[in-house]
Amino acid sequence: MDPTPSLQIREADGSREEPLNMLFKDVLWWTLGIVALIVLTIRILEILWAKLRQVSAMSQPRDKQGYWRISQWSWMPPLKKHLTYAPLLRKRHNREFRLSSAVNVGTLPSRLHSLLLFLYLASNTAYMFVLDWSVANKFALCAELRGRSGTLSVVNMIPLVILAGRNNPLIPLLKISFDTYNLLHRWIGRVVVAEVIIHTVAWAIPAVAHKGWSAAFGAAVKSVFIGSGFWAAVAMTLLLLLSLSPIRHAFYETFLNTHIILAVVALGGTWIHCSSASLPPLPWAIAVVALWMADRLARVLRLVFTNWSNRGVTDALCEALPGEVTRVTLQLPRYVRIEPGTHAYLRFWGVRPWESHPFSIAWVEYQAANALPTSEKEPLTAVDRKTASTSVSFIIGAQTGMTRLLYDRASKSPAGVRLRAAMEGPYAGHHNLDSYGHVVLFAGSTGITHQISHVRHLLDGYNEGMVATRRLTLVWIIRTYETLEWVRPYMDMILRIPNRKDILRIQVFVTRPQNPRDIVSASSTVKMFPGRPNIPLLLVKEVQDQIGAMSVSVCGPGGLADDVRGAVRAVQGDSVIDFIEESFTW
Numbered sequence: 274m275d276p277t278p279s280l281q282i283r284e285a286d287g288s289r290e291e292p293l294n295m296l297f298k299d300v301l302w303w304t305l306g307i308v309a310l311i312v313l314t315i316r317i318l319e320i321l322w323a324k325l326r327q328v329s330a331m332s333q334p335r336d337k338q339g340y341w342r343i344s345q346w347s348w349m350p351p352l353k354k355h356l357t358y359a360p361l362l363r364k365r366h367n368r369e370f371r372l373s374s375a376v377n378v379g380t381l382p383s384r385l386h387s388l389l390l391f392l393y394l395a396s397n398t399a400y401m402f403v404l405d406w407s408v409a410n411k412f413a414l415c416a417e418l419r420g421r422s423g424t425l426s427v428v429n430m431i432p433l434v435i436l437a438g439r440n441n442p443l444i445p446l447l448k449i450s451f452d453t454y455n456l457l458h459r460w461i462g463r464v465v466v467a468e469v470i471i472h473t474v475a476w477a478i479p480a481v482a483h484k485g486w487s488a489a490f491g492a493a494v495k496s497v498f499i500g501s502g503f504w505a506a507v508a509m510t511l512l513l514l515l516s517l518s519p520i521r522h523a524f525y526e527t528f529l530n531t532h533i534i535l536a537v538v539a540l541g542g543t544w545i546h547c548s549s550a551s552l553p554p555l556p557w558a559i560a561v562v563a564l565w566m567a568d569r570l571a572r573v574l575r576l577v578f579t580n581w582s583n584r585g586v587t588d589a590l591c592e593a594l595p596g597e598v599t600r601v602t603l604q605l606p607r608y609v610r611i612e613p614g615t616h617a618y619l620r621f622w623g624v625r626p627w628e629s630h631p632f633s634i635a636w637v638e639y640q641a642a643n644a645l646p647t648s649e650k651e652p653l654t655a656v657d658r659k660t661a662s663t664s665v666s667f668i669i670g671a672q673t674g675m676t677r678l679l680y681d682r683a684s685k686s687p688a689g690v691r692l693r694a695a696m697e698g699p700y701a702g703h704h705n706l707d708s709y710g711h712v713v714l715f716a717g718s719t720g721i722t723h724q725i726s727h728v729r730h731l732l733d734g735y736n737e738g739m740v741a742t743r744r745l746t747l748v749w750i751i752r753t754y755e756t757l758e759w760v761r762p763y764m765d766m767i768l769r770i771p772n773r774k775d776i777l778r779i780q781v782f783v784t785r786p787q788n789p790r791d792i793v794s795a796s797s798t799v800k801m802f803p804g805r806p807n808i809p810l811l812l813v814k815e816v817q818d819q820i821g822a823m824s825v826s827v828c829g830p831g832g833l834a835d836d837v838r839g840a841v842r843a844v845q846g847d848s849v850i851d852f853i854e855e856s857f858t859w
């Protein structure tokens with residue numbers, strides 16, 4: 274006679290396949306660890322190679338960088354063209370899919386990202402379903418699946434939380450960009466939620482068969498073990514649904530706040546669930562909570578350190594500029610070292626102070642007490658630093674939320690308004706361009722903030738003989754002539770840097786000029802054009818005159834970034850042409 278379901282369930286519960294779960298836990302961690310080590314090794318080799326190039330080329334004239342112009346490995350340019358710089362399909366990567374101006378469905382991962390994500394999804398699926406399918410007692414199969422999915426979900430929570438943290442040391446070590454770690458966080462999150470749902474279903478099938486629906490789900494209220502797991506699963510499912518791209522982009526702040534609250538419920542529930550039954554994943558659940566809290570603590574400490582000193586607190590001058598943009602200049606009450614290409618999170622007292630938003634750092638000045646402003650590159654002495662303050666400038670385009678309120682506030686006074694503010698950062702700035710003989714920077718609209726910091730750094734480095742750069746081309750695409758006003762003070766300073774004509778060429782493309790007579794080129798090194806640039810042609814011309822290794826970087830709308838990416842792929846031949854994308858979209 275067949276045993277009753279209750280007997281089968283009791284038998285099944287005794288047969289959890291823990292050794293196999295532990296094996297897959299180890300395999301998953303080893304795989305993630307090995308991938309991180311491979312990326313780290315590549316990064317270290319890249320840094321060493323770039324240092325070698327910089328040191329050997331920085332004292333050479335432009336025509337003596339031939340060795341660095343040619344790729345030393347013939348397989349490298351095709352690899353970049355077809356894998357590392359390739360979009361998933363033909364061209365589209367960062368241009369967002371939009372159903373309407375308000376509904377943003379997100380972007381497509383690159384080919385390399387897609388490959389990594391596929392391997393990650395496939396391995397998790399394989400680990401999940403290596404089960405004893407031949408077992409006669411199907412409740413035993415459920416028990417095995419429940420143990421496996423639960424174990425894998427907690428294991429995956431560790432990289433999930435690591436990749437949610439801004440202060441995660443892996444980000445600078447592995448040089449992971451903002452959109453890459455967001456992408457990985459989103460996909461690992463989806464896998465965790467899928468595993469949690471499978472875990473819940475694998476628990477519910479025998480529980481309902483044994484006691485019926487009301488008793489099984491009644492335990493979600495009565496039992497600490499079942500209840501904590503059940504509510505953590507509900508929180509995670511909501512996390513997944515509320516983080517879908519259209520919701521996330523349309524209601525970013527609501528998404529962010531509910532995301533944090535639900536994450537606290539999910540992580541707390543997981544901890545209680547594991548500890549109330551002394552489950553093997555308990556230490557990892559504790560590690561997940563500790564990692565999350567460590568990042569939050571690091572943010573608070575950075576915020577306090579950056580914005581407070583015995584000389585006062587940070588304040589901001591906010592000036593409304595043409596084209597619905599606010600130029601914000603923060604006065605930090607201490608010396609904060611800021612590299613080119615970094616961004617920071619800003620919050621303003623009186624303008625939704627509970628929100629903080631990321632913006633690229635356009636310009637930095639240091640002011641030692643009783644001294645004239647000092648440029649970013651001139652070293653302050655250790656004594657100066659103790660008394661120095663830092664002024665940091667941003668260009669902020671008005672969208673529909675906090676940035677719009679800030680612009681409205683700044684528009685009230687032609688001289689600008691002063692607000693209390695706080696800066697958290699700087700973050701990122703992983704890309705060092707000092708070793709490239711030839712640098713081409715593309716900026717679209719407010720993307721100029723990211724590029725202008727590199728221009729100044731490279732010009733200063735050229736004058737000090739510290740960089741290999743011998744040709745620097747900045748291409749800025751703007752809608753109207755008035756947009757030039759955004760960065761006029763910084764451009765004026767750049768144009769006054771000695772010897773800048775030796776290496777710097779600026780091309781400004783005005784796509785919708787109000788008055789065509791405004792579009793006049795100031796000199797042969799600073800040119801203005803009406804309309805859009807022909808990016809492939811422009812890049813071919815740069816490559817014809819390539820000096821040493823070339824870096825092409827883009828910061829701007831997704832469509833522009835995709836055009837530049839396509840053009841860089843098209844010119845991959847036998848010379849070294851690297852591509853760097855900084856995106857404000859994700």
Ligand SMILES: Cc1cc2nc3c(=O)[nH]c(=O)nc-3n(C[C@H](O)[C@H](O)[C@H](O)COP(=O)(O)OP(=O)(O)OC[C@H]3O[C@@H](n4cnc5c(N)ncnc54)[C@H](O)[C@@H]3O)c2cc1C
Pocket residue numbers: 377451521522523525526616629630631632633634667668669670671672673674675676677719722723856857858
């Ligand atoms: C690394 C980075 C650097 C950036 N640098 C600049 C810059 O120099 N100048 C500039 O004008 N813009 C920059 N942005 C974009 C800027 O962060 C958003 O435009 C701003 O957060 C919009 O705020 P809002 O409340 O007005 O947004 P909303 O009008 O509510 O939303 C507009 C868009 O911004 C997104 N968004 C809203 N809040 C955030 C947030 N906290 N983090 C990320 N995205 C958000 C929304 O998903 C939506 O797609 C940068 C973005 C990133 C990720």
